[in-house]
Amino acid sequence: MVGSVYTLIPPLIVILMVIATKKILLSISSGIVASALLLNQLQPTDTAKDIVSTAVGIFYDGKTVNTDNILLILFILGLGIITAFIEKNGGTVGFARWAQKHVKNAAMAQMVAVVxxxxxxxxxxFNALTVGEVSRSLTDKYKVSREKLAYLIDSTSAPVCSICPLSSWGAYIIALYAVLLPPxxxxxxxxxxxxxxxxxxxxALGVVIFSAGFNINVGKMNDVA
Incomplete structure (x- = not known):
């Protein structure tokens, strides 16, 4: 079934389940199982073994522990913990109260998210998690759609990190240069x-600043939160 039209089934399952259930982890897990079934000719036993061995291989390849993957997972978990910590300690509410004293309209609320x-x-x-959590109450107050907020966050997080040498992206790219370039x-x-x-x-940064500053919305961005 590999290399045939059947390979479209797993992503379709994920998309349909996300729409139907609104549960990301369940939908992605279903796609993984569907992919494994196709790879193993619909044999449930082989599929289960393949999924388990692949999952174990993320952490241990049979000879050594994969510290890079473990550190990456711990890093992502740490970002989630920090975000939850900010929320539980009132950081989100405190920022919203401060911003409400200075922000007067939807365009300003969007510019806060961009900045x-x-x-x-x-x-x-970390950018997406933090900015989304902090900005949501402010943009909701001024009827900025969640779709617009998602766009503002997505179009600042990755672009900024990709051109900043102090970011995780910058550090990775610089490390690649150190290997590829002459000493x-x-x-x-x-x-x-x-x-x-x-x-x-x-x-991307130019467009998102223009879109936020002039409150330009397209499609679902016009829907109020």
């Missing part, structure tokens, strides 16, 4: 020199 998205450049996941080359300088050519990031 936060630019300032929190350490990691795109005499300075990886940090090389990274900085490529920033003007990161057209997607620059264009």
């Amino acid at each position: 936060l998205g630019i300032l929190i450049f350490i990691d795109d996941y 005499t080359a300075a990886p940090l300088n090389q990274f900085i020199s490529t920033i003007p050519y990161n057209f997607y990031a620059i264009f």
